Amino acid sequence: MAMGIAQKGSDSRSPAERSLLAGFTWAAISVAIFSGWFVVTRFSVTRELRIWDITAIRFSVGALALLPVLLTARLPARAWGLGLVFAVLWGAPFVLLVALGLQLSSAAQAASTAPTLMPVFSGLIGWLVLRERPGKPRLAGYAAIVAGLAILSIATAPANGAFNPSGLIALALAAAMWALYTLIFRRTGLSALQAAALICFWSALLFLPVYLWLGLGHLDHASMQELVLQGIYQGILMSVVAVITFNRAVALLGSAAATAMIALVPVAASLIAIPVLGEVPSLLASAAILIIVTGVVLAARPQPTQVEGTA
Template identity: 60%
Template sequence: MRGFCWAGLSVTIFAGWFVVTRFSVTRELRLWDVTALRFGIGAVILLPVLLRGKRRLSAKEWREGLVYACLWGLPFVLAVALGLQLTSAGRAAAIAPTLMPVFAGAFAWIFLKEKQGRARWCGYLAIIIGLVCMVAGGVSAHGGMNPMGLIALMTAAAMWAVYTLLFRRSALTPVQAAALICFWSAILFLPIYIFGGLSRLAMASPSEIGLQAVYQGVLMSGVAIVSFNRSVALLGPSAATAIIALIPVVASLAAIPVLGELPSGGECVALAVVVGGVLLAARPARKAAKPSISATTRHTP
């Protein structure tokens, strides 16, 4: 139950992130500003975790954090932000989080030889069918989809899935992983952002900057990453990532009052299919039953 609560918190924050980010990148701010606020503020807030922890991180763990930052840090945020800019909040929230558990399950099966079970495979299939129907319904209702936006969101989903599988085997705590992702992403991006003249913060209102600073720097870089990592540790990567596929449902509902993006009837049906797939894919794998005492005694010489 604790794992489901952590995953639910992640879903809520992630879903709101698609709406909040779409709100700004279609106005004065650009994806560079959103990225700088997210990792710059996150790095400042979480830096004490790296410097004043109970133990010092080893060189291997710092390198591990750099890998995580390349998977779920700067490149991931830029890919999703590009998808948001070229599509819509509903579509972006439908594609990236929905494909992530499918990629995670497939990668775990191919590279880690993990058996997913018939129910999970049926869940993954339902998620894919729901996603295809959702995109098709969106095309008929809102027009064609930018191919570059679709590729960017699919790439983000694959990177997110790889990060999830790697973190399960990490010795880092959820907070340490979040701190390293923000630190390395800030080191890699902020010099380019500052000296490359990419900032448009002066053109945005103080309220918009404040909203992005809190949501990107505090909720996304701190609370969301930690809560998602906790859900992975408690539920396992397959179940935790499957629950993340509920993000499009929450994001589509939130986009109605905030952005005025009303889903079509076909998209609503597709969302229901995705929910059904999530319920199947999130079921824990069955464990082999232990032999009974009587059976053990009967076969003992």
């Protein structure tokens, strides 16, 4: 009996609590990968490679890595159609928009724009289209996230000029597409791995022929080390690992809470920049980070209505 009590006490969390813990873990992995992605992508698009090269590397490597999933999954026709929609929302067009935003701004500004606006768009779309009215704490969280974004953008703006409006528009549009994807994915019944495979397949199928036909490639201008770095980060970490971990977070936490966690990307990026780049955030930037964290805590809290609706 003592052993039974010990076993019971060793895992006293309820299934709902374990699900939330797992969801936050998956989301944390996604945040870590997304944070590094802005730095890695910015590194190349401001040197020898172009946004077209980054997109081609990401989905060609990802499609090859995930091809066995599509060959063995026996997906219905409806799933292939949904995969095409996913590829439009979070595939090649999304990557091109973010890469354009990175080219016209900076890694810090881009990291504090697209991921931070995404949960806000997700909440607004869910409210207006799906009639999923957010509670007052979540609305307060969205307001705090937007306020923190505004302050962080000002704090990290380059001294020689203001934020490029074209870059901001590209990043905001990417955030809206990302948010719409999260709302659709959770209702499809597809697994995270299947969604990742379909996104890579359709993106490669639609983008690579255009990339090759128009001669957009500059891969021969980059070093082998840079190509390997981009191949691993874009093709494996972003196209495979990040998509799977983020989709798992959406499935376990819900689209609103999972997307709110992604708003921590600029926070993580700022922390990574301290030891790696020696960039210590200013007092104003630190205050903005604190506001964003507060907004994420409020926006990521599960709502009773959502728990009941998904039970």
